[in-house]
Amino acid sequence: xxxxxxxxxxxxxxxxxxxxxxxxxxxxxxxxxxxxxxxxxxxxxxxxxxxxxxxxxxxxxxxxxxxxxxxxxxxxxxxxxxxxxxxxxxxxxxxxxxxxxxxxxxxxxxxxxxxxxxxxxxxx
Numbered sequence: 001x002x003x004x005x006x007x008x009x010x011x012x013x014x015x016x017x018x019x020x021x022x023x024x025x026x027x028x029x030x031x032x033x034x035x036x037x038x039x040x041x042x043x044x045x046x047x048x049x050x051x052x053x054x055x056x057x058x059x060x061x062x063x064x065x066x067x068x069x070x071x072x073x074x075x076x077x078x079x080x081x082x083x084x085x086x087x088x089x090x091x092x093x094x095x096x097x098x099x100x101x102x103x104x105x106x107x108x109x110x111x112x113x114x115x116x117x118x119x120x121x122x123x124x
Contacts, residue, residue: 001041004066013058016051020069023088025095026062030088063095063102 004017015022017035024031037053038044058064065086074082094102 001039002069003040004035006064006066011057011059013056013064015052015056016053018051018066022056023065023067023091024058025054025065025091026059028090030095031056032088034086063091063099065091069093 002017002019004015004020004022006081007014008024015033017033018038020035021032022035024033033054033056038049038051040049059122071087072082072084077081089108090098094105097105
């Protein structure tokens with residue numbers, strides 16, 4: 001199972017992810033901060049599973065995105081996955097818009113790829 005969490009602090013965000021990245025957009029571009037490759041569930045050999053935390057400096061106006069796997073895994077009209085690269089392209093193009101416009105534009109691009117097999121959730 002995938003999960004990602006952020007702890008917001010003044011000028012900084014601490015991120016930990018299980019198979020999900022954090023997308024950080026700002027004037028410097030889009031950075032993809034990878035989460036751990038380990039899931040939060042399933043069979044594990046260790047007694048306690050921990051996930052590395054990454055501190056990220058943030059500025060006013062930056063946008064942070066956490067997503068489910070529903071966006072990237074969704075097939076388009078040709079049966080191909082929407083994919084992480086296409087999701088990153090969408091985020092690069094919408095990050096500087098007002099949040100409600102970002103949601104509408106990103107949702108439109110994702111929904112236009114074909115019939116839905118999965119739900120996609122983005123937190124910003």
